[in-house]
Amino acid sequence: MLSWTVRRTRLPLLSLRCLDCRSESATTGEGRFRVNANGKLLDVWLLVRCVSCDRTSKLTVHERTPVRSVDPARLDGFHTNDPDLVAATLLDPLLARRNRFALDWRDAWRLDTPPARPDVTWPVQVEVTFADPVPVRPDRLIAEHLGLTRSEVLHRVKSDVSLRRPTSTGFTFLVMGEAAVHG
Numbered sequence: 750m751l752s753w754t755v756r757r758t759r760l761p762l763l764s765l766r767c768l769d770c771r772s773e774s775a776t777t778g779e780g781r782f783r784v785n786a787n788g789k790l791l792d793v794w795l796l797v798r799c800v801s802c803d804r805t806s807k808l809t810v811h812e813r814t815p816v817r818s819v820d821p822a823r824l825d826g827f828h829t830n831d832p833d834l835v836a837a838t839l840l841d842p843l844l845a846r847r848n849r850f851a852l853d854w855r856d857a858w859r860l861d862t863p864p865a866r867p868d869v870t871w872p873v874q875v876e877v878t879f880a881d882p883v884p885v886r887p888d889r890l891i892a893e894h895l896g897l898t899r900s901e902v903l904h905r906v907k908s909d910v911s912l913r914r915p916t917s918t919g920f921t922f923l924v925m926g927e928a929a930v931h932g
């Protein structure tokens with residue numbers, strides 16, 4: 750069985766409309782939180798800026814959350830702009846839902862595969878795992894990586910997942926040899 754891994758190469762951009770210039774793309778840049786601890790309540794925002802005009806927007810991470818309910822290590826991460834916490838916060842689907850944006854994964858991920866072997870025997874089974882929750886369409890991923898057309902993928906690839914539906918959950922598929930399909 751071959752193993753393919755989808756992983757991010759950087760943080761994705763955000764599809765988020767700018768209130769000033771109407772651009773629809775924003776970035777976390779280096780990644781910065783703003784923290785406001787007011788007595789026992791905590792507000793935390795993740796700052797993002799418009800890629801066109803640099804206008805800064807605040808995405809709500811915590812809103813009037815009791816300080817005591819927040820893990821101290823996490824709180825420390827907000828104060829120090831911990832890059833892992835920035836990534837985890839941005840990729841948390843709850844943040845996108847709450848702040849009404851979508852992630853734009855274009856050019857922000859890659860597929861790691863083992864080196865091609867000349868002695869490949871068909872059929873080939875491939876397991877795809879996700880190091881990061883990048884939504885990919887299996888048929889496109891397979892077609893692109895194996896140099897097949899989409900219709901060849903439909904004929905030669907068997908999988909228990911829908912190949913046309915974007916997923917960021919691991920799956921496996923089987924590629925039949927060309928002869929097995931046409932012969």
Ligand SMILES: [Zn+2]
Nearest residue numbers: 767770799802
């Ligand atoms: Zn703007």
